Amino acid sequence: MVKLRTRSLSIPASAFFVVATIATDGSDDRRVSLLDELVESDFVKISRSPDFDHFRSIEGLGEANSIPLDYRNFAASFASLRLKTCTIYLQRTFPRILQIQYSTTGAIIGLLMDDAASLTLNGVEGRAPALLLVKGSARCEIVEQQANLVALVNFDSVDDRGWPGELDRAQLITTEPAKFDALRVTLRDVLMLASHSPDTLVQPGVIENIEESILQAADLAMAAATPSSEAKRLSLSHYLALVRKFDEFVAVNAGKTLYSADVARQLGVSVRTLHNAVVAIRGMSMHRYMRLRRLWSVRQQLLRSASPQSIKAVALVNGFWHMGEFTALYRELFGETPQQTLSAARKQTGEPS
Incomplete structure (x- = not known):
């Protein structure tokens, strides 16, 4: 059962206010409840997608492409809060492969909002208290085997803050659990305040103090952070490059029947090496990944009303x-037959089915 309690947001003394936060009685409702408790306001915007065919990626973070791993029971939504120098996003994701080119003038911090959540970034597993950190522009290969609740903060600038990380590279860095939780709580409190008490944010100096609270929490998390294993990252770099070449090869040869031995030969590696690379980066066998891509290719062609x-x-x-x-x-992947997909597409275009 979800209960509400109140807590004070830790910000400079010039702006005191109280906000509602979510508590759970030992259940894992927090992933769902936090986003469901938000409502649109003058500051908070919410987008919900009824199905994957109408899903749109979060704007403002970069170019992205998602391939669902389970089309049934699709549920995805996100809330965004634009302040003066940063934007906060809270997203309920879905099981998927996410290929994204993050781009920012400052830095993007991402964190999983509950301890049960997990993903892999470029073949490296990420769980709390690991933070995603991107400075500049970075291409990422992300696999989420389950739906997650994820928060991302895009800072316009982070000059002279001494955060770790290299320009134009994404990485997972592990911080202390207490510092990680403090950043989580700050973001929850800010989102709830902007959603349910938006009038507070129009008071002089409040937004500036909120942003300072977020930066202070991020500073403390970053100060306690250590980069994930460099040896692990380097061992995966070859696999990452190989999978990207594999995706490019498949895209160029869309509509053609591809055989694993021929693909591996074209890429200059053994079938075993290609298989190992796909497992490491995509979290599934090469056979399953190729079949998944082929099924999505069929669906896209049917949606064009053949x-x-x-x-x-x-x-x-x-x-x-x-x-x-x-x-x-x-049917197993999409929850409907190819004929049903085609019929629905033709109805939308007014063509006879």
Whole structure:
């Protein structure tokens, strides 16, 4: 059962206020409850996606592409709060492969908002109390095997704050649990305040003091942080480059039947090496990853309203020769048959189904 309690947000004495925060009675409702407790205001904007076909990535963080690992029971939403020198995002994600090019003039800090959450960044596992830190522009390969609640803060500038990390690189850094939790609580409190008491933020100096509280919490977390194993990062760099080449090869040869031996030969590696790279970076076998991409290719073509008799042709072009197996795999991933996808797409365009 979710209860509300009040707590004071630790900010300079020039702005005192009380905000509501979420407490749980030993259950893991916090991941859901925090975002569900937010409401739109003059400061907080909320976006909810009814399904993946209408999903849009968080704006303002960079170019992104998501491939869901489970299309059924899709639920994704995010809230954003723009202050004067930073923007806070709170996102409920979904099981997926996320390819994103983060871009910022200052720095992006990301953190998982509950201890059960986890992901991998460029093959390195991230759990609390690990922080994502991006300075400048960095391309990331992220795998989320489960839905997570994630907070990201995009700072316009972080000059002279002494934070670790290199320019144009993303990394996971581990901090002390107490410092990590303090940053979590600060972000929760700020989001709740801006959502439920937006009038407070229009008072002179309050936003500046809120931003200072966020920076102070981030400074303390960064001061206690240590980079993740450099040896682990270097051992994965070859695999990361190989998987990116593999994705480029698949994209260039879209619509063609690809065989693992031929792909590996084109990339100049063994099938075993390519398989190991995909497992390390994507968290699944090469066979499953290629099949996932082919199923999504079929869906995208069907959503463009190909003619009904072309379902088999589209499946064949994408390497599915066993129609019964193809239909079962498609239904398992998307929760509907290829014909249902096609019919829904044609209704939206006004074409007869």
